[in-house]
Amino acid sequence: xxxxxxxxxxxxxxxxxxxxxxxxxxxxxxxxxxxxxxxxxxxxxxxxxxxxxxxxxxxxxxxxxxxxxxxxxxxxxxxxxxxxxxxxxxxxxxxxxxxxxxxxxxxxxxxxxxxxxxxxxxxxxxxxxxxxxxxxxxxxxxxxxxxxxxxxxxxxxxxxxxxxxxxxxxxxxxxxxxxxxxxxxxxxxxxxxxxxxxxxxxxxxxxxxxxxxxxxxxxxxxxxxxxxxxxxxxxxxxxxxxxxxxxxxxxxxxxxxxxxxxxxxxxxxxxxxxxxxxxxxxxxxxxxxxxxxxxxxxxxxxxxxxxxxxxxxxxxxxxxxxxxxxxxxxxxxxxxxxxxxxxxxxxxxxxxxxxxxxxxxxxxxxxxxxxxxxxxxxxxxxxxxxxxxxxxxxxxxxxxxxx
Amino acid sequence: xxxxxxxxxxxxxxxxxxxxxxxxxxxxxxxxxxxxxxxxxxxxxxxxxxxxxxxxxxxxxxxxxxxxxxxxxxxxxxxxxxxxxxxxxxxxxxxxxxx
Numbered sequence: 001x002x003x004x005x006x007x008x009x010x011x012x013x014x015x016x017x018x019x020x021x022x023x024x025x026x027x028x029x030x031x032x033x034x035x036x037x038x039x040x041x042x043x044x045x046x047x048x049x050x051x052x053x054x055x056x057x058x059x060x061x062x063x064x065x066x067x068x069x070x071x072x073x074x075x076x077x078x079x080x081x082x083x084x085x086x087x088x089x090x091x092x093x094x095x096x097x098x099x100x101x102x103x104x105x106x107x108x109x110x111x112x113x114x115x116x117x118x119x120x121x122x123x124x125x126x127x128x129x130x131x132x133x134x135x136x137x138x139x140x141x142x143x144x145x146x147x148x149x150x151x152x153x154x155x156x157x158x159x160x161x162x163x164x165x166x167x168x169x170x171x172x173x174x175x176x177x178x179x180x181x182x183x184x185x186x187x188x189x190x191x192x193x194x195x196x197x198x199x200x201x202x203x204x205x206x207x208x209x210x211x212x213x214x215x216x217x218x219x220x221x222x223x224x225x226x227x228x229x230x231x232x233x234x235x236x237x238x239x240x241x242x243x244x245x246x247x248x249x250x251x252x253x254x255x256x257x258x259x260x261x262x263x264x265x266x267x268x269x270x271x272x273x274x275x276x277x278x279x280x281x282x283x284x285x286x287x288x289x290x291x292x293x294x295x296x297x298x299x300x301x302x303x304x305x306x307x308x309x310x311x312x313x314x315x316x317x318x319x320x321x322x323x324x325x326x327x328x329x330x331x332x333x334x335x336x337x338x339x340x341x342x343x344x345x346x347x348x349x350x351x352x353x354x355x356x357x358x359x360x361x362x363x364x365x366x367x368x369x370x371x372x373x374x375x376x377x378x379x380x381x382x383x384x385x386x387x388x389x390x391x392x393x394x395x396x397x398x399x400x401x402x403x
Numbered sequence: 404x405x406x407x408x409x410x411x412x413x414x415x416x417x418x419x420x421x422x423x424x425x426x427x428x429x430x431x432x433x434x435x436x437x438x439x440x441x442x443x444x445x446x447x448x449x450x451x452x453x454x455x456x457x458x459x460x461x462x463x464x465x466x467x468x469x470x471x472x473x474x475x476x477x478x479x480x481x482x483x484x485x486x487x488x489x490x491x492x493x494x495x496x497x498x499x500x501x502x
Contacts, residue, residue, distance in 0.1 A: 219418035
C-alpha cells in the first residue's frame with residue numbers, strides 16, 4: 001500500500017449531519033473526488049445518484065457524470081473510464097444489478113477498482129421495491145469484494161475505505177458497498193463526516209496499473225482460450241486472497257483518522273455465548289437488541305455481525321464461533337434448490353474441518369422487505385434451542401411467512 | 404509455444420506488446436491444406452492476379468519474384484486451412500486437400 005500519513009481529525013473539524021444511507025454514500029463519493037460516475041436510476045438507490053448529480057450541477061465536484069440508458073451501459077462506461085485510469089463509481093439495486101451481470105465479471109476480471117454501491121432490493125417477479133439480499137448474493141461469484149453496512153455512518157466510512165482497498169496494487173478489484181434498501185437507504189441517522197482534505201489525503205490520487213494510454217497502446221480483455229484463460233483466472237483468484245490483509249491496513253489507517261473501525265466482522269457479546277446469531281446489515285442491529293434482552297433473562301447469546309462476505313473470512317469466522325453450541329444464521333435470501341442459503345453455506349463450509357462443530361441453523365427471513373421484528377429473531381433463537389435439545393436441525397427454514 | 408505460468412503474464416491477460424499474434428501459430432488449427440498447381444496460376448505465368456495473397460487473412464501466402472522468375476509458397480505455421488485462397492482463385496489453381 002502507498003504509505004499515507006494520516007492523523008487523528010479533531011472532533012471540531014468533523015461535520016455532523018442527519019443523513020439517509022443513500023445520502024451518506026453520495027457525500028462520501030463527493031469527498032472521494034471521483035472522476036466519473038455513470039449510473040441509471042433505480043429505487044432504492046436513486047438518492048445516491050440524485051444527490052451526486054446535485055453536487056455536479058452546483059459545481060461542487062469535477063466529476064464527469066454520465067447518465068446512461070441502462071445498467072449494462074452504466075457498468076460498461078465505468079469499465080472504460082476505470083481502464084483509462086479514472087476513479088469511478090456507480091450505484092444500483094435489484095433488476096439494475098441483474099442487468100449489469102455480464103459487465104460485473106468484466107470489471108473484476110480486468111482488475112478495475114470500481115466502487116459499486118448497492119441499496120439491496122428483492123428481485124422480480126413479482127416486482128417489489130423492498131429489501132432483501134437476493135441481488136448482491138446472486139453476484140457473489142462475480143469477483144467483486146462485498147462489504148455490507150449496518151448504519152449510515154458505516155455506509156459513509158465504507159464507501160471511502162472501498163476506494164483505498166480497491167485501488168491497492170495488491171488487490172485491484174472492484175468493491176460492492178451494500179446497504180439495506182429503504183431500511184437504511186431512506187432512514188435518517190447521525191453521520192459524522194470528515195473534512196474534504198482528510199479524505200483526499202487518505203485516498204490520494206489513483207495510481208493505475210497498465211491503464212489505457214494512447215502513447216503506450218495495450219489490449220485489454222483479448223481472446224484467451226484453452227491455453228491462457230485458466231492462468232488469468234488464477235491471477236484474479238490470488239488478488240482476492242490479498243484482500244483481508246490490505247483491508248486490515250486500510251481500516252487501521254481509517255481508525256487512526258476517525259477512531260472508527262469495523263473489522264471483517266463484529267463480535268457482540270459472543271465470548272461466552274452458547275448460541276451465536278450470525279447475520280449482517282440491518283437485521284444485525286435488531287439481533288443485538290434482542291440479545292441484550294435475552295441476556296437480561298440469563299440467556300447466553302451473542303451476535304456475529306458479518307461485514308465482509310466476499311472474500312469470506314472463513315478461518316476467522318470459524319475461530320470466533322467454534323466455542324458455541326449452535327450458530328443461528330439469519331439471511332434475507334433463498335437460494336432456490338440449494339441445500340441451504342448463501343450465508344449458511346459459507347458458515348457450514350467454514351466449520352466443516354473442525355473436530356467439534358457447533359450446530360448450524362439457517363433461517364430465511366424478510367424476503368421482499370417483509371419486516372424482521374425482534375420476535376422473528378427470538379423465534380429463530382427458540383427454534384435453535386429446541387433443535388439443540390433434539391440434536392438435529394433442518395438444513396434451513398423460512399421464518400415470518402404465512403404457511 | 405512456450406506456455407507461461409499465471410504470474411509470468413501481464414495482469415488480467417492484458418496484451419502489452421503489439422504484434423504478438425506472431426507467437427500464436429494458427430497452423431495448428433488446420434484440417435485441410437491448400438495445394439497449388441503452378442501450370443494454371445497467373446502469378447507464376449506472368450506475375451499478375453495475386454488474389455490469394457490479397458485475401459489470405461493470415462498473411463500465410465508468399466508471392467516471390469526473383470530475377471524475373473515468379474514462385475509461390477505457403478507458410479504452414481500460420482495457414483489455418485480456411486480455404487479463402489482456393490475460393491478466390493480465378494483459375495482454380497488451388498485445391499483444398501485433407502491433412
